[in-house]
Structure formats: structure tokens, C-alpha cells
Amino acid sequence: MLASQQELSGVQVASYLMNWDDHYTTHRFQGLFLIQTERFLQTQLNETRVQQKSEIAAHDVIKSDIYDDETMGNDNNDEENFQIHSAEHDKKYVLVNTRIDYQYRSDNLNRMCLYDFVSIFYKKKMNTTDLKYLSKTAGSMEEKITQKGRPPNERFLFPKQHPQVTTYLMMKYSEHHVPVLYGPQIPR
Template sequence: MNLSFHDTFSLVQKSITSLQNPNNQVDKENVIEKSRKLVLRCYNALASQQELSGVQVASYLMNWDDHYTTHKFRGLYLIQTERFLQSELNEMRAKQNLQSTSQDVIDDEDIFDDETIIEENNDEEHFQVQPAGDKNNFILVNTRVDYQYRSNNLNNTCLYDFVSTFYKKKINETDIKYLSKSYTTEKRQDNQKGRPSNERFFFHKDHPQATTHLLMKYSEAHVPVLYGPQIPRQDRDDTRERYNRALLTLFVPWRNVIDLCDINQTWEDALESRKHRISAHSWKIIENIQLLHECKKDRDEHLLQVIAEAQVDNDSIDPAFLPSNQGADGEHEADDIDDLIQLIGSVDEFTAATINATKKSTENVYIRETIEAVEKVGRFNHMN
């Protein structure tokens, strides 16, 4: 770091003031800790009092973001949409059972057994309270409602692409002009100057905000971020139905649950019969989801290998250092970041004793080297 003279002078002045301040001197602190705190105070002084660049000033005045990312993101509560579809399917099956007088009651362990689908949390579906068309009433809407009642021109758009590509906005005069029948495609092309206008679509007439809002296409596609429990691994039997239901919800176009799963189908059979409706782009995303799980598995297996190598005196891994869902045979079922935190914590506890043992010896070496350097100067030879 190159510092100007006035910056260097100010830094030296603050260092001397800090050393002379009795509040900053603690007898119990060792030499290394005092040095570390001095450097930290100098750094904080430089960071807080240095002059701002022109780029920083312009960014604040223009109200620009203070960070940059290669992509833009948008959240999606996937598990709540899944739960809505599951409840709709369960109601239809219950009605069918009541109407079936010539058949036996379906057994609880038959294909309608929904207990095999893991419900990770019991939160109800989230809604936003927004004003209705008359401005005196309010309605409940969310992304699922917007998707279900999208324009008929977007019938072949899946939920993932819908969240990535479109957003809801209030209708203004520009939108009405763009969507008016008299404003034809030819006129748009003739009068177009600069960047082309973003596409706009009216909601279906059954949407509660069909008269006041519309769908507008992003200038750049956003990356959907799935809130709540993530999509499970493909090869886990206990979450297979949840996995198939999640893929159908995200990547197969639908307006109601019948578009995704028939009454007499399991979610696994429904996905198998609707694979042809999933686009090539969506299949790439599905492959990446599974690849992410494989990377997590390899990561945790590597940490277990590190633990095993640290225990060279034992023939097996100490169970105390294994996460709760990780067996000594290497079978992996971790799907959550908490498992990694637990594993790292185990490694930290294993090495804490060694670090504490070497801390004092490091301090002694530092002090001894300092004394030797002072003795080599020769300025204190007259002292006994």
C-alpha cells in the first residue's frame, strides 16, 4: 500500500496516541495480542478516514448498489406451491372415494398414501395483501396465483421460467398503448427507436388483479432462488415422491393439479408420463440440481477422510466425530448445510487441544527472538 505523507504522518500520530492511552493497555495481554490490536486499530483508522474516490461518490449520489453480481435473483416458495397442489389432489381423491359405491374403500397403503411425502415444515402458504381494482378493497395474491392465471399466450411456460422471465406491474398508459389492438406489430417495428420494448401480457380474466396489473418481461432473465426445503436427491427412496412432485411443479406447465397428476397416479408415475413436456433447458437445470447434491456428498466424504487420517492410531473413525446422519460405512444422506457445520465443528473440537498447547510455545519463541535481536544491537552490554 502506497501512502501519501499526510496519511503516513496521521497514522504514526494515531499509533503513538494509542500506545500512550492507558485504556488500551491490558496487563494480561501478551505481546502478540497487543501487536495485533495495534495493527487492527491502524487499519480501521485508514479505512474510516481515507478520502473517497470519485467512483464511490458518484455511486452514492446516483443511488447505485454497493455490490455487483453477474446475475439477478428472485425468490420462490416452492414447498408452499407443492403443498397447495397436494391438498387439491387430496380433495379430489376424497370426493372420488365418496362417489365410489361399487368399489371397496382404497387402502391407506395404496397409491394414495401421502404419508410417504415428507413435509419439512408446516407453514401455510404465504400471500401478499394488495389493493384491488376499486382501491377500497384488498386481496391476497402471490406468485402461485399470478402463475395460475397468467395469459393464455404463456400456456407453455413452466413455473421456473415464469419466475425467471416475468414480473407483475401496475398498468399505465404506456402499457395500454403497447397492448392496444390498433397498435399493431408493424407500427411497433416502424416507430421503434433504441432498445425494443419489453413484452407485456394481460392476466387471465379470473385473476383478482386482471384489470389493474399485467405481466412484463424482464430485460435480463433472473435466477429463481427456492425458499424453504430444497429439492431432495433423486436416489433417495424416502423422498422420491417429494422429488417427483417438485420437478413437476417447477418444470411442467400447469394451471391446476390435474395438469400435473391424475387422481389415480402417484407423483412418480405422473412425472414419467409427462417427461416429454419438460424442455431441454429444464432438463439441464434438473441435472445441475443432482450434480449439486453429488458435490455436497463428495465434500463431506473428503472431510471424513481428513478425520480418518488424523486418527492414525485407531482402526476406525471415532463415532463422536461423525454427523448424526453419517454412518461409519460411508452411507451419505446429508442434504442440509447444517450437517457440514456440525462436521466442521467436530473437527474444530478435535484440534482445539493441539492449538492451545502450541499457542504458549509460539509466544515464548516470539519473546526469545525479540530478546536475541536486542542483545545483538549491543546497546545494553553494560547492564548485568
């Protein structure tokens, strides 16, 4: 709301009355939580080392466990954060996050790093337009050449391992977003 004891210009008043934004940016931003991804990767690395059962790997796991215990005392953010989303036409719910979406991305996107993935794609609930687009992409190149207007945004299905394979897909942004890295400060 408007602050008392503050003068406002005519432009400010008009923008408030029209429900316009009070600031403008040249870029769009998308958050990326590094802690949960880093912790998942560390857990996977430790499990892989344990499975190899070599002396060097066992020594590294013990050494990294000691380090992890020290850092766990310093911060309580060691748990991965999830969002609750519907799956299979709102009949059941699943826990998902960006890490799961990236881990189970389409095979066509396997060569893409996490940073680019977040800046180029977003998850979208499937509708009939998406299904129509996906069926047309399997069609001939002649249909694509004769298409008029702006080309539709690319869409990619999740593989069967993803918990939302039947209800969601990854869609390409019209304009790239700038990932904002959340988590501890990146060392210089």
C-alpha cells in the first residue's frame, strides 16, 4: 500500500491505480536451489564409493563423512526441499523439485547442464494443445515449412521414471531466463 508521509508523482499514482508493476527489468529470472542438488550428488557419490568397496574409496567416504558431520552442525539446511504436485489427473500427489526434473529429463536434453536447463525450460501441466503439438512433431517436415506465424515453443516429454510422466512436460521459454543461484556463496 502507499506509504504515508511520502509525496508521489502523477506517474506513480497512475501506475498504482492501473495495477502496473513498480519496476521493470530487461531480463526474467528463475531460482535454482543449489544446496539440494549438491547434497543429492554428494549422497550419490558416497553410495557409489561404498559399492566399489576399494580401500581408497572407503577411506574417501570415511573422510567425507567426518567433513559432512562438521558442516551439518553449522547449518540445518541438509534436507532436500520438495513441492507437492498432482500426478495422474489429480488422483494422487508426488514430491518433485528441479533436481528431479533435471535428473529425469528427456533424452534429447541429456547434453544440457543444469544451469542451461533452468534458464531454457520450465515444467508445464499437459493439455490438449501440448498433445496436438507432440503428435505433429512426429509428422512430416512439409507441415512445419507451411506453418504460418510464430513457431510454437518446443516441448519435451519426461521418461517413464519421472513421477509426473503422464501429467507434465518440459516446455521451452519464449525468452531465456537468468538463473538465480540460491544457497551458500560461491567461492571466488
